Amino acid sequence: MKLKRRYKWLNIERNNKFVNRILFLSIPSALVLLVLAIFNIVSPLIAVLTYAAILVFNSALLLPINFELQQLKKYTSSLACGEDFDEKDMPISPKETKEIIKSINAMHRFWAQKTDDLEAQSISDAAVLDTLPDPIMMIDRAGNIIGANLSSRNLFGRKITDKNIEKLFDSNNFIEAVNRVLKKESEAENLIFYIHKPKEQKLYAHIKQLPWISKGRAVAVISLYDMTRSMKIEKMQSDFVANASHELRTPLAIISGFIETLLTTAKDDAAARENFLKIMQDQTAYMSSLIENLLSLSRIELSMDDKPHDVVHIAKIVDEVKQALSLKAKSRDILIVSKIDDDVTDIIADGQQIKQLIQNLSDNAIKYGLSQSDVAIKVKMVDDIPASKSLNVASGPAVAISITNKGPKISSENIARLTERFFRMQEHKDLNIKGTGLGLSIAKQIIVRHHGNLTVRSGNLSGTTFTVYLPKNPNPSPNLQDN
Numbered sequence: 001m002k003l004k005r006r007y008k009w010l011n012i013e014r015n016n017k018f019v020n021r022i023l024f025l026s027i028p029s030a031l032v033l034l035v036l037a038i039f040n041i042v043s044p045l046i047a048v049l050t051y052a053a054i055l056v057f058n059s060a061l062l063l064p065i066n067f068e069l070q071q072l073k074k075y076t077s078s079l080a081c082g083e084d085f086d087e088k089d090m091p092i093s094p095k096e097t098k099e100i101i102k103s104i105n106a107m108h109r110f111w112a113q114k115t116d117d118l119e120a121q122s123i124s125d126a127a128v129l130d131t132l133p134d135p136i137m138m139i140d141r142a143g144n145i146i147g148a149n150l151s152s153r154n155l156f157g158r159k160i161t162d163k164n165i166e167k168l169f170d171s172n173n174f175i176e177a178v179n180r181v182l183k184k185e186s187e188a189e190n191l192i193f194y195i196h197k198p199k200e201q202k203l204y205a206h207i208k209q210l211p212w213i214s215k216g217r218a219v220a221v222i223s224l225y226d227m228t229r230s231m232k233i234e235k236m237q238s239d240f241v242a243n244a245s246h247e248l249r250t251p252l253a254i255i256s257g258f259i260e261t262l263l264t265t266a267k268d269d270a271a272a273r274e275n276f277l278k279i280m281q282d283q284t285a286y287m288s289s290l291i292e293n294l295l296s297l298s299r300i301e302l303s304m305d306d307k308p309h310d311v312v313h314i315a316k317i318v319d320e321v322k323q324a325l326s327l328k329a330k331s332r333d334i335l336i337v338s339k340i341d342d343d344v345t346d347i348i349a350d351g352q353q354i355k356q357l358i359q360n361l362s363d364n365a366i367k368y369g370l371s372q373s374d375v376a377i378k379v380k381m382v383d384d385i386p387a388s389k390s391l392n393v394a395s396g397p398a399v400a401i402s403i404t405n406k407g408p409k410i411s412s413e414n415i416a417r418l419t420e421r422f423f424r425m426q427e428h429k430d431l432n433i434k435g436t437g438l439g440l441s442i443a444k445q446i447i448v449r450h451h452g453n454l455t456v457r458s459g460n461l462s463g464t465t466f467t468v469y470l471p472k473n474p475n476p477s478p479n480l481q482d483n
């Protein structure tokens with residue numbers, strides 16, 4: 001910088017190289033003049049004056065070229081810095097320089113267009129990667145994450161880029177597999193591993209070297225697949241098979257026992273045959289409702305992590321349930337009466353599940369209520385759902401649906417067990433009232449999914465009231481804790 005000072009009147013920078021070049025160019029003339037002066041062919045004064053004239057001439061010749069070069073330098077450096085420098089403002093004259101500027105401009109435009117295209121391409125590539133449901137990450141040679149799609153950022157946090165995989169994953173098996181790929185000991189690795197942070201998860205990883213033609217910093221790609229959900233499905237399937245086979249064993253044993261009797265001892269006994277066939281019919285009906293309820297329970301459990309999103313009109317559902325149960329109610333001489341407050345609003349919920357929930361509770365009220373009495377369904381708005389010790393209950397306004405039937409008081413020990421799977425009160429078993437003991441566990445799972453609550457009140461005079469609370473919006477606020 002010291003060497004470069006601006007000669008304002010010339011609009012060029014002082015350049016020692018330029019002076020050196022002029023001097024260098026005039027060396028041959030200086031030598032010739034020196035020889036001529038030594039041999040007295042020209043006088044020393046003439047020689048000095050001629051040399052001075054040559055210097056002036058050379059400078060006059062080279063100065064414009066130097067000036068053009070400086071302008072070119074200025075222009076190209078401004079382009080290199082991404083500045084907008086207008087070529088029209090440049091005091092350039094020779095045609096050649098203008099042509100050089102033109103070529104530089106053409107080249108600049110070409111690369112600017114290329115950069116725009118690449119930028120657009122990488123934005124659309126990133127958008128495509130963001131739509132993928134599974135996490136995908138790119139890492140450099142040192143194992144630092146240099147790119148991650150939306151699903152990875154959702155799983156590990158927004159600031160995942162530049163973090164080293166050793167800091168992000170707490171699985172040695174996974175880190176060793178990544179290192180094998182980074183050290184080029186293997187081209188690709190596949191493994192199943194567990195992580196404990198940010199949450200317990202079973203993941204399947206595919207780690208692959210990028211082909212050498214991809215010239216960027218990324219040397220490998222890690223794609224992950226969350227196996228937690230499939231594990232859950234597997235567990236549900238095995239639970240279902242275990243439950244179903246256990247519960248189906250009894251009715252099957254009963255049916256095969258009667259078939260055996262009908263084929264042998266009661267072969268010619270018409271009265272026994274009719275009686276036995278009736279029992280077998282009851283048992284098959286029980287088996288089919290058992291299978292239906294177990295399937296229902298599995299389906300609800302599978303939907304537990306999905307947020308309900310239907311706009312549900314409770315009054316309509318109550319009407320549908322009343323209609324569906326009207327025959328059953330009539331057979332017990334029971335009247336279903338409903339009262340829906342005017343201020344009851346629509347809620348966000350899973351419409352089908354809410355129908356199943358109201359139907360199960362109403363079915364119980366008809367089945368276990370006193371015959372020749374009323375079953376009352378009341379729907380009203382409440383400001384808040386009562387707190388629960390075991391459920392994660394949403395806060396804010398909710399719909400309260402209460403279903404009341406007349407009948408003997410349920411003891412508090414029994415109330416505590418009502419939603420257990422396969423639980424049935426002894427007195428109802430003794431009265432031979434049919435049921436699988438799954439209706440209330442199904443109801444509870446639906447309520448849990450909706451972050452609602454269920455209360456049961458029972459008295460000899462007041463009868464039994466099951467009240468379901470469903471939030472207007474089932475997604476709980478983040479600061480909500482189990483209480």
Ligand SMILES: Nc1ncnc2c1ncn2[C@@H]1O[C@H](COP(=O)(O)OP(=O)(O)OP(=O)(O)O)[C@@H](O)[C@H]1O
Nearest residue numbers: 364365368423424425428435436437438439440441
């Ligand atoms: N409204 C009620 N009044 C009295 N007891 C009830 C009432 N609702 C449920 N119960 C008792 O709780 C038990 C469990 O009910 P749940 O609905 O889970 O099963 P279920 O009615 O026996 O079978 P399913 O619903 O499959 O027909 C019942 O067997 C019954 O003993």
Ligand SMILES: [Mg+2]
Nearest residue numbers: 364435439440
């Ligand atoms: Mg029931």
